[in-house]
Amino acid sequence: NAEVPLFYTFTLELEDGNYSLQVVDDDNGIDGADDNCGIVNFTKTTTGQLTNDELKVTLNIFHQVDTIRSADTVRVFAQPDPPVVAYQSEGPLCEGDLLTLVADISDHIQWYRDSSAIFEATDSLLPVSENGRYWLTYTSPDGCISTSAETEIQFGAAIENVVFVNQDNLLSIFDLSILPEQAGIQWQLDGVEIADANDPEYCIAQTGVYAVVITDLATGCQGSYSRAITYNPNFPNCMTPVRDLPPGISGLSVSPNPFSDRLRLRFDAETAGEMQLRLTAADGRQVVRDVYRVFPGENTLELIREDLPAGLYWLAFEWNGYLFGKPVLKR
Structure with a gap:
């Protein structure tokens, strides 16, 4: 007939393992045997309230704090100087070139490209042929990395x-x-640059080995082509001979030939009039027929045809009843 809650304090050194706490209402034999209120199980790390039917038990287990003192020696090694990467290049770097990076340290190094280590790249010299960010690490004998x-x-x-x-x-x-x-x-003749020859076209005046050098001004990379060309005296100044032109027309030139999207015709006319231009494909189909107004003096006509397929065409001119022409190549 105890009044709850009840508090008990006792000293029991707990070890690893399971423990049981039984609560009994001791009746000293009155009305028969003692009353078993319940049993709860716990260990030395149990916290909070334990319940068994109507029995509620709260355990407060005291854990003694151990203080451990230890001493040791810590050595801090000097950070090695970072390695230095250098290279020599006498001109622009272009596809197909091979560049060698040089490190000022030869041992205990590892090269990287961007964020990845380069396989077996542990020497002071690194051949490079791809774009990227190159760097290396050095590990000192003490294990420090720079x-x-x-x-x-x-x-x-x-x-x-x-x-x-x-x-x-x-x-x-x-x-x-x-x-x-x-x-x-830049156009060249026999290996020598030709002054002011910097256009996609060049009109030659003598026989020789001609070359064109194209430079990407943004990168410095170049491409070139050369071949021997024999001067044709029948076309002075790259113009059609007067004997092949109708009366009143002189100095005719057609360029570029081959052309990509447009043809330019330059000529001198003695009188005004209309010139008809016809462009005929190799199979005989007439693909262009235009009429242009011609004025006395120098004339420049442009024939713009981006939609034509590549191939050989015949460009015909009709002027005052005369018909003449020449082949042109569309690329």
């Missing part, structure tokens, strides 16, 4: 498929689409 600064390597795109053609002494780059956005053009 890292070099990044060296960014960029190889410019190569200029390929450089070719020029000869049409009546007029040299012209065959495919203008190969020209970079910032292109420099």
